[in-house]
Amino acid sequence: KAGVTQTPRYLIKTRGQQVTLSCSPISGHRSVSWYQQTPGQGLQFLFEYFSETQRNKGNFPGRFSGRQFSNSRSEMNVSTLELGDSALYLCASSPRGRETQYFGPGTRLLVL
């Protein structure tokens, strides 16, 4: 099976802009979770989607949002970008969300 794929792999934006990142889970996986990884905070959970519904949410401001489509693909959006949003954004999928999560390669976002 193909692994989790994320696009784009690299992105440069300026403050105030918005960005959309995409994630395609492993075939058959219905749960998609998003994480932010930074040197200062490590890996932090953003949110999880299952069957097109947000099922869990981490402690991030409302500028961070997501959605899931009927084919389980997911997107996350960050509006009004801040310098501190520069990070590696990781997507992980699992069959139902309560098993091992498998990660994609991430999208490296740089906010200038």
Next chain:
Amino acid sequence: GESVGLHLPTLSVQEGDNSIINCAYSNSASDYFIWYKQESGKGPQFIIDIRSNMDKRQGQRVTVLLNKTVKHLSLQIAATQPGDSAVYFCAENTGTASKLTFGTGTRLQVTL
């Protein structure tokens, strides 16, 4: 996408020696634990997992030990190889939640 930041604890071992990476977890309700390996430019890669009803689980060259009394997890890598050089994360999960809580990570350096 490099894995993590600048101030990770580092374990340096010689090729062929055994490595032990430790992790203290925070939530006594956590019942599922996972070790991930993250190489530079890649997302976290699943190594091994263990449920709270076990105290030891073995894989290929790896063993995970769980001590629920002191909330401690360890990963043992036998006959460490240069390809094992990476950052290792432990992650915890509760059965009722689909989000992972990650430890800060340990950088493993294998010297020849």
